[in-house]
Amino acid sequence: MLGGMTAVTLSRFVPLPLAILAAVVITTIVGAIIEIVFIRWLHKPSVLRMVIITIGLSILIRETALHIWGESVRALPYFTGTSVSSINLAGVYISSQILWVVGIGALVVAALGAFFNLTMLGRQMRACSANRDAARLCGIDAGNMVTLSFMVSAAIGALGGCIICPITYVQYDSGTPLAIKGFTVAILGGLGNSTAAVGAGMILGILESFSIWVLPTAYKEAISIAILLIILFVKPSGIFGSAEAARLKEF
Amino acid sequence: MARRYLPVAAFAGLIVAIQLATFFTGTAYHLTQLTMTAYYSLVTVGLCMLIGYAGQISLGHAGFFAIGGYVTAFLTTCNLKLHPGVLVSVLEKSGLLVARSDAYGGSLLTVHPWPACGVAILLAVVIAYLVGGPVLKLKGHYLAMATLGFGIIVYRMVLGTEFLGSADGISDVPGFPLLSGMLITGNSSARVSNYYLAWGLVILGMVLLLNLIHSRVGRALAAVHGAEDAAGAMGIPTARYKLNTFVLSAVFAALAGVLLTHYNGGIGPSEAGVMKSVRYVAIVAIGGMANLWGALSMSLVLNYLSLRGYFGTYDDAVFGVILILIMLFAPDGLLRRHILSDLKRAVSRNPAEEEAS
Structure with missing residues (x-):
């Protein structure tokens, strides 16, 4: 939601790809800030405590968005074509935006898979999820990993919001x-x-x-x-x- | 024994004092919000029992509130004259139906509020048992998400169902007649009596819960909360105790829903919304989790301020902030029972730490 809304606002001033990129970056930073301010310094928080905190945060973000953007429903323009144009794919007519969604979704999944299996950072993150204490013993900074996972999921969420909102529209809630x-x-x-x-x-x-x-x-x-x-x-x-x-x- | 009822008496005194204060300052209109606060408080203390004493969170209690409210609202406004049949005539003969006239002078034949209330509570109990059984096996964020999910399902159902009024809700719900001609209604002539009625009910509920806490059940729940496996090993049927507490708190919520609906004369889908559930949890959290009096007093203050509109457009945000702050800085709740001894310990510990450093 935050990603979609930011992109809609920015797209009025800068070209669409740049707006989406900026929205993703901004949302990622917001995700990092939230983790650092609200979660990071807690000493061994119980899962329930974190869930309640994140629910509280989601309410706060929603209310903030309501006060910034109001109740109106917004949307980004279609990346290519318009809302009525369609592409003939082996006899099936589908909107070009759907192809964008499927394509970018596939790219993100492939990138995530590569990140978790091939890069050192991704493996460290998986180690933290499997066993935090053992990961820490191996010299992994578990705190940074949590911040990073917050940022990655915020970025993916923002990107998802940007590519889907021409179809589904976006509003504060x-x-x-x-x-x-x-x-x-x-x-x-x-x-x-x-x-x-x-x-x-x-x-x-x-x-x-x-x-x-x-x-x-x-x-x-x-x-x-x-x-x-x-x-x-x-x-x-x-x-x-x-x-x-x-x-x-x-x- | 006397110690247990001392706060009850003090609270009853406070309720009377508030009424007298509004009477002498000519601000009796505040009593309307205070009466609504009383019904919301009923939900809160029931939820406090579940969260604080049984150690199970529920983010779906607005769902039970709405089930109570919507069932009674539907049954007492659905005109059965339009649906004649064997069942209707049987119900009419057994005295469960009541004929009245609507605001336009037309005649209605609807279910009497008492059996409607009975059906509402019964339905809440059945649903609580059905949902609670599997849900309470879950822990942590799975429990939170499952109860949240239940709340959203109820919300979507009432929002999408036409005979429940969709987004408009149900209005023109009649008052709830009690013995000796009293009526639970939002009518301003019955304001004072309704105020006392509502808070009397809250006090009754408190006495019930306080006795429960100091009984075998309460001790068992404390054991379950402290260490569930250990409690199970001592022969406490942990699953049954958790489920029964869940159902009890659902009944509190449903009863509050029924009565507030009759008091307000209607109910809308927002009563089932996620924000309401979060709000109840926030109040229990700030009240000190396992502290019925804390939950009750916080509910009195916060619900009243919210209903009077003191938070303005930041209403939901206020409860979100409360929830975050409490969970960050005092995850055991703010008004704990041992808050004084905690403070003493903190005060006595600080100089020692300074010496050490």
Whole structure:
């Protein structure tokens, strides 16, 4: 939401690619500041404490956005073409923006996979998630890793907001439902597995879209959350996650 | 025994004092907000029991509030004359229905508020058992997200369901008749009696909870909160105690929803919103988590200020800030029961530390 809104505001003054880049950078910095100010100095915070703090923060960000941007709904222009133009792809007409979304999404997933598996920094981050104390013993600065993970997820969130908002529009309160949906997908795919998260995201999206065949559109949001609850009740390790890995985490 | 009821008496005194103060200063209109505060306080103390004593968080209690409010609102406004059938005539014969006229002089045949309230509470209990069973097996952020999810589902349901009024909610809900001709209603002529009624109910709830805390159940819950595995090893059925507390707090929320809906004469989807749930948690947090009196007093102050509009457009932000500050600096809550001894310890420790450095 923050990314989308910032990009919309900036795009009035600078060209679109630059605006998106700046929005991503700004949101990343905001993510880092939030982590440093609110989370970093806490001594061994319980998970619950962090959850409540982040919920409080999301309210604050939302209210701040409301006071900056007001209640109006905004959107970025389509990256190429317009909202009515479409591309013929083997007999199927789809909007060009959808191709942008799919393409950039695939790029981000590939980049994340490479980051976590190939670079030193990515491996350090995974080590911290698996066992913080052991990672620290190996000389990894766990605090920096948490800040970095906040920044990476803020940047990806901002980028996602920018590329999707020509289609879905953005307003001050469009963040919270997305956060819930993101959490659902992450659980569904098994936490800490970005490739499986894409598969889970597709399953969730398709289920949600097809649910309007049988249920009123207004219930669409409730569907994804109901799926979240069912997954949590039945298989908290996620459909692609291994039960063994899940046992190491705390549910 | 006397010590336990001393605060109750003091609180009752405070309630009377507030009423007298508004009477003598001619500001009786404040009592309307204070009465609404009382019903919100009922939710808060119930939630305090769950968070502070059973150690389980719920970010979905506005959902139970809304279930109570919407069920009673729907049943007491749905005109059954338009849906004649065997069931309706059976209900009418058994005296569960009541005929009244609406604001335009048309005649209505609706469910009497008492059975409507019963249905609302019963539904809340059933849903709380169904949801609570699996949800309370979760811990940490999974528990928080699952209860938050439950709250959002309820919100989306009431927002998307046409016979529940969609975004408009349900209005024209009649008053709730009690014995001896009293009526729970927002009518200004019944303001004082409703004020006492609402706070009397809160005090009743407090006495119930206080007794529960000092009983076998309360000690068991304290053990569960302290160390769940150890409590289980001592033979305490931890899952059952957690579930029952969850249901109890849901009943408090649903009852508050029912009565506030009759008091306000209507309910809207915002009552089910996530912000309401967060607000209840924030109040419990600032009140000291495991401190019923703290939660109650904070609920009195904050809800009143919020309802009077003192926070303006920053209403939600205020509760967000409260939540963050409390969790950052005093994760055990601000008004702890042992706050005095904590302060003493802090004061006596500081010189020693200075000497050491």
